[in-house]
Amino acid sequence: MKNYKHYLIALLGSTVLFSCGNQNGKSSSNGALNSSNAEKVYVAPGEHDEFYAFMSGGYSGNVTVYGLPSGRMFKEIPVFSQFPTSGYGYSEETKPMLNTSFGFVPWDDAHHPDISQTNGELDGRWLFINGNNTPRIARINLSTFETEEIIEVPNSAGNHSSSFITENTEYVVAGTRFAVPVPQRDIPIKEYKGNFKGALSFISVDPTSGHMAIKFQILMPGFNYDLSHPGRGKSHGWFFFTTYNTEEANSLLEVNASQNDKDFIAAINWKKIEEYVNNGGGTKMPTNYAHNVYNEESHTGTTTMVKEVLTVDPTKIPGAVYFLPTPKSPHGCDVDPTGNYIIGNGKLSADLTVHSFDNMIAAIEGKKFDGEAYGIPILKFEDVLGGTVKSGGLGPLHTEFDDKGNAYTTFFISSEVVKWKLGTWEVIDRKPTFYSVGHLMIPGGNSRKPFGKYVVAMNKITKDRYLPTGPEMEHSAQLYDITGEKMELIYDFPTHGEPHYAAGIPAEILAPKSQKIYRLADNKNKYATLTSADARVERIGKEVHIYMTTIRSHFTPDNIEGVKVGDKVYFHITNHEQDFDVPHGFSIIGQNTSELLIMPGQTKTSVWEPKQVGVWPFYCTDFCSALHQEMQGYVRVSPADSNIELSWSLGE
Amino acid sequence: MKKASILMIIGSLFLLGLFVFPLWNIMLGAPQYPEPLGMNIHIDGIKGFNEFDIQNIDGLNHYIGMKTIPKPEEMWEFSTFPLVIAAMVFLGVLIGVLGYFKKVSYKWFLGWFVFMSVLGVLGMYDFNAWMTDYGTNLDPHAIMKIANPDGTPMTYKPPLFGNAKMLNFDVTSLPDTGAWLMFIGMSLTVIAFFVGKKSAKSIS
Ligand SMILES: [Cu+2]
Numbered sequence: 001m002k003n004y005k006h007y008l009i010a011l012l013g014s015t016v017l018f019s020c021g022n023q024n025g026k027s028s029s030n031g032a033l034n035s036s037n038a039e040k041v042y043v044a045p046g047e048h049d050e051f052y053a054f055m056s057g058g059y060s061g062n063v064t065v066y067g068l069p070s071g072r073m074f075k076e077i078p079v080f081s082q083f084p085t086s087g088y089g090y091s092e093e094t095k096p097m098l099n100t101s102f103g104f105v106p107w108d109d110a111h112h113p114d115i116s117q118t119n120g121e122l123d124g125r126w127l128f129i130n131g132n133n134t135p136r137i138a139r140i141n142l143s144t145f146e147t148e149e150i151i152e153v154p155n156s157a158g159n160h161s162s163s164f165i166t167e168n169t170e171y172v173v174a175g176t177r178f179a180v181p182v183p184q185r186d187i188p189i190k191e192y193k194g195n196f197k198g199a200l201s202f203i204s205v206d207p208t209s210g211h212m213a214i215k216f217q218i219l220m221p222g223f224n225y226d227l228s229h230p231g232r233g234k235s236h237g238w239f240f241f242t243t244y245n246t247e248e249a250n251s252l253l254e255v256n257a258s259q260n261d262k263d264f265i266a267a268i269n270w271k272k273i274e275e276y277v278n279n280g281g282g283t284k285m286p287t288n289y290a291h292n293v294y295n296e297e298s299h300t301g302t303t304t305m306v307k308e309v310l311t312v313d314p315t316k317i318p319g320a321v322y323f324l325p326t327p328k329s330p331h332g333c334d335v336d337p338t339g340n341y342i343i344g345n346g347k348l349s350a351d352l353t354v355h356s357f358d359n360m361i362a363a364i365e366g367k368k369f370d371g372e373a374y375g376i377p378i379l380k381f382e383d384v385l386g387g388t389v390k391s392g393g394l395g396p397l398h399t400e401f402d403d404k405g406n407a408y409t410t411f412f413i414s415s416e417v418v419k420w421k422l423g424t425w426e427v428i429d430r431k432p433t434f435y436s437v438g439h440l441m442i443p444g445g446n447s448r449k450p451f452g453k454y455v456v457a458m459n460k461i462t463k464d465r466y467l468p469t470g471p472e473m474e475h476s477a478q479l480y481d482i483t484g485e486k487m488e489l490i491y492d493f494p495t496h497g498e499p500h501y502a503a504g505i506p507a508e509i510l511a512p513k514s515q516k517i518y519r520l521a522d523n524k525n526k527y528a529t530l531t532s533a534d535a536r537v538e539r540i541g542k543e544v545h546i547y548m549t550t551i552r553s554h555f556t557p558d559n560i561e562g563v564k565v566g567d568k569v570y571f572h573i574t575n576h577e578q579d580f581d582v583p584h585g586f587s588i589i590g591q592n593t594s595e596l597l598i599m600p601g602q603t604k605t606s607v608w609e610p611k612q613v614g615v616w617p618f619y620c621t622d623f624c625s626a627l628h629q630e631m632q633g634y635v636r637v638s639p640a641d642s643n644i645e646l647s648w649s650l651g652e
Numbered sequence: 653m654k655k656a657s658i659l660m661i662i663g664s665l666f667l668l669g670l671f672v673f674p675l676w677n678i679m680l681g682a683p684q685y686p687e688p689l690g691m692n693i694h695i696d697g698i699k700g701f702n703e704f705d706i707q708n709i710d711g712l713n714h715y716i717g718m719k720t721i722p723k724p725e726e727m728w729e730f731s732t733f734p735l736v737i738a739a740m741v742f743l744g745v746l747i748g749v750l751g752y753f754k755k756v757s758y759k760w761f762l763g764w765f766v767f768m769s770v771l772g773v774l775g776m777y778d779f780n781a782w783m784t785d786y787g788t789n790l791d792p793h794a795i796m797k798i799a800n801p802d803g804t805p806m807t808y809k810p811p812l813f814g815n816a817k818m819l820n821f822d823v824t825s826l827p828d829t830g831a832w833l834m835f836i837g838m839s840l841t842v843i844a845f846f847v848g849k850k851s852a853k854s855i856s
Binding site: 517551552577578579580626627 | 687703704707708711715795796
């Protein structure tokens with residue numbers, strides 16, 4: 001009887017939940033529609049998703065990889081943050097990746113991922129992402145899904161209008177959110193106006209290796225450069241940045257930076273500036289920044305400190321930079337797939353301002369200027385305006401595009417996604433999001449060729465969307481089907497960290513080239529042990545180097561003696577497996593770093609400083625086989641003054 | 653007879669396929685190997701179906717105490733078989749050419765076929781004997797010693813032909829391209845015999 005009662009309550013509960021779902025999801029829905037929505041997001045066991053979605057982790061400092069439409073998370077790729085799960089930022093090989101001019105910085109705020117493009121279409125070679133706090137740009141290899149390179153951006157602070165790429169991945173562009181003294185110096189904060197600069201950095205990307213190098217930095221007036229996007233198609237060669245705080249306030253910005261009715265979108269003719277610096281233009285400025293490169297063959301990162309950067313004064317290059325007045329502290333700066341429309345998402349208004357590239361060129365040619373700011377011509381608002389979207393929403397932040405001439409804009413304050421038509425500016429549909437949506441993403445929606453099947457809304461506030469987990473919760477994403485005239489909310493899923501933006505790509509582009517193992521024969525790590533016969537232990541003064549190998553299910557060697565208190569012990573571990581998805585782990589008692597997770601064919605190094613005499617065990621942390629639990633060994637640690645010789649063995 | 657002789661020559665030449673394509677293929681699939689591991693058995697050695705399959709099969713087999721898969725230099729077969737096949741191709745072509753110039757009768761074609769069949773059966777017998785040894789002659793210190801329900805130690809001889817379930821693996825053993833080409837070639841030599849016989853009759 002009691003069970004029966006529980007059953008009734010459960011039934012009632014589910015009925016209530018069910019009707020809630022209807023109210024939240026759609027205006028008019030019934031069970032049949034809901035079940036078709038379930039089919040849309042259902043990826044059967046063993047089946048694959050249609051798209052990859054790379055979401056920035058925000059304050060997690062990393063990138064998470066999801067499948068669409070299922071919302072299943074596949075991986076967290078460590079980028080700017082130490083990641084004990086794999087040992088990234090803890091292993092000797094990966095520690096250099098987090099070096100900066102400020103020393104080792106084990107965390108950042110990762111914001112805007114962007115996938116490399118060729119001819120304005122996604123090519124799926126690399127993913128770029130910016131570290132906001134200690135300005136950096138990272139490049140992730142999309143066949144290994146590993147961070148391969150991180151370059152620090154000098155003269156920048158709050159690296160927010162980043163990391164967007166030009167349509168042939170000529171440049172990855174990084175703009176500063178905070179204006180700062182350039183070069184940094186000790187001056188009163190009140191002397192901001194006129195003294196602080198906003199550096200926009202154009203970082204060239206080698207078309208073969210992907211290696212980044214800062215080609216030039218444009219030293220702009222000291223506004224805040226919020227977001228940016230490249231021109232494409234006819235506007236290829238230009239880059240557009242939204243600005244706020246053109247008031248140049250240095251305190252209480254929420255009031256003082258909201259006074260001007262219009263801020264600017266800065267239009268940068270980077271091709272012109274590129275030509276200028278190629279002809280010897282620009283000023284070399286002494287600086288100091290880290291450039292960290294991870295070598296795929298040696299599985300090792302190295303840091304180079306760069307001491308010089310080429311700066312450009314934009315007023316010295318006529319026709320290189322113009323300001324487009326844009327109402328109400330615009331946030332997102334988005335360019336449609338044709339390259340003609342530049343959308344300023346005026347975050348403090350209800351309307352969206354759309355500039356026309358054609359109008360802009362005509363205004364420049366007709367010299368229709370409305371004064372200048374710090375020597376940079378301001379174009380007349382009416383002459384560059386392409387149209388205004390009277391949205392009826394509040395707080396537009398970001399816009400993405402489908403392949404049918406529609407745009408989709410998030411409204412943070414009114415918590416909704418609004419679909420509107422490019423050219424006619426009419427609103428076609430609006431759907432609520434839960435809650436306070438930040439950015440949104442359509443796979444390829446920031447390229448010449450969007451794949452307009454889904455839009456993902458990334459929300460800042462979660463509240464009651466999932467079972468409660470105390471005060472702190474994951475953020476929430478909402479998935480909409482956009483194949484019809486009206487958008488349909490079809491799924492909710494939690495996201496890790498705070499995704500500020502995402503980049504999506506059809507699975508068929510990436511999946512076939514995803515690497516399965518690292519070839520042991522190609523392992524060029526300085527400390528690799530390529531055959532288990534070469535496994536050994538060497539002492540150099542107080543340093544002990546253990547060259548160890550792993551294969552299911554043992555370490556070679558697994559008994560080591562002759563280590564002393566006060567030694568610095570390096571475990572250089574090479575995983576000899578050449579089988580897909582057979583990593584081995586390594587951990588030893590009292591390790592002051594993290595474990596290592598070593599992929600097949602890889603070498604990783606962990607440092608252990610034994611502080612106590614004894615016999616200390618180590619083991620494999622990855623359940624690698626039926627005999628995983630047997631995958632263990634001992635290190636004997638003797639007093640500092642003992643004279644026990646080094647010895648090592650396996651199976652004796 | 654000319655037609656028959658040309659068929660005989662072509663039939664014998666089909667055996668050359670064995671120098672390029674595998675004779676036999678054994679695939680091992682398991683729940684955790686959705687992409688099965690596999691071995692291609694060539695007349696001159698055993699190769700992985702994918703690059704690291706042999707290493708991975710050996711890695712798994714060490715649990716149950718099986719020997720590692722032999723390298724070409726570890727089995728006399730892998731140096732002898734290529735010589736035998738080359739000799740049979742030569743012989744077949746020679747018989748065909750002699751038949752073309754009417755130096756030998758069509759009966760030689762059948763003779764070659766019978767000889768080749770005997771060699772083939774011997775080869776299969778040898779191959780099966782090796783698999784029996786490989787699957788039953790296990791290391792007494794094996795990590796996993798599994799018994800059959802009747803208490804006898806479990807053995808792991810792959811099937812010569814067809815499917816078998818071995819522990820968590822589904823093993824499929826089938827002739828591969830090289831064997832099929834040999835089969836076609838040998839069939840052609842039989843056809844050559846009958847064509848030769850028919851033309852001999854029509855002349856007499
Ligand atoms: Cu292991």
